[in-house]
Amino acid sequence: MSPRPSVRPGGRSARVQQSVHTAVRELQAERGRPDLTVPLIAARAGVTPSTIYRRWGDLKELLSDVAVERLRPEAPPADLGSLREDLEHWAVSFLEEMSSPAGRCYIRDALAGDPDGSNAGQCSAYAIEAVETILARAAQRGEHVPPTDAVMDHVVAPMMYRILFRQGLLDPQYARDLVATVFYRLMPLP
Amino acid sequence: MSPRPSVRPGGRSARVQQSVHTAVRELQAERGRPDLTVPLIAARAGVTPSTIYRRWGDLKELLSDVAVERLRPEAPPADLGSLREDLEHWAVSFLEEMSSPAGRCYIRDALAGDPDGSNAGQCSAYAIEAVETILARAAQRGEHVPPTDAVMDHVVAPMMYRILFRQGLLDPQYARDLVATVFYRLMPLP
DNA sequence: AGAGCCAAGCAATGATTTTGCGTTAAGGTG
């Protein structure tokens, strides 16, 4: 998140932020991404454009904030009883969400309006959190688990790379194959 | 590349494209990325702003085109005599270039102004070409080689992911470690 | 409850983007 100065926790500031974010989501759905402009969003949100410019700097940064919010997972990864199943299920869902037209758009928006890299960092933080949840659960069951970064490097990163740079090579089996690679070839030896 | 309609190959159109690209590079160096505007670029290039708007649509798309051009490798990957050395050397150089402030900026620009994914596709095509050159040379020497996509998925993708989403975890040893992973664990069995 | 301060509103100004129309130069054809 990056509202210009630090946002006051409650009251009017919070209401403005809320209504602006809502306006962006609604207009994005109604009129499509490329038609969004700051004055349009401001009108829908019931604020003046200068409020948006002062708080977010420009449209790119506002869209970046909204995108990160939409990329936040809504629920922790499912627990299916084994590391293998949990990772496969999570990877397949992740790929499906992220590779959809909407998902790709959010990722690109999040990257585009992010001067200091904090929004992009937040995206990877969500993925790291999900992976660590799965790995911790498996460890508790007594399973051998790979390092978090092995999963990030060899499951998450390849999916993201194809989503951003090589669209069209994406199906659920790809996600499962990547998990298999980590599972059989990068797992610490028992 | 994505000039609006198909660019006429020679003559005036080509000259305009050339001078606009040059203007972007010069101004980027002189005044810094965030100060670039279409009218400024147009003035430097000796064209009217409307020419740029008509040909590229907006600043984002123009910068995307210029960025892809700057991401094109200038020379084929070095031949050091073995697959392992070639891959390590190439990966280290790639990481160094791409993770520099300028490199990251170009990558993000290339992604940001790229409605149909063709510029991003071109970026991965450059990497694929370099990797295939290295692999083909090694195969000719009689070495066992991994599939191109194994290198893309487990060397290039992890580096790119960290560059975009997790800055600060990047050093040359990381590139060598990724190569080692592919080399020892994903190589087809002899 | 009152004081201080931060953020939002308003409005004027300046910059950028869009558009219609006339002109020029490429590329093709007789």
Added chain:
DNA sequence: CACCTTAACGCAAAATCATTGCTTGGCTCT
């Protein structure tokens, strides 16, 4: 080689968007 067609450029006006100084309103803390 001259002519014809058409895409692309220049110019200028109009519309939209971005910026900024100043004022006003509403949190937060004492």
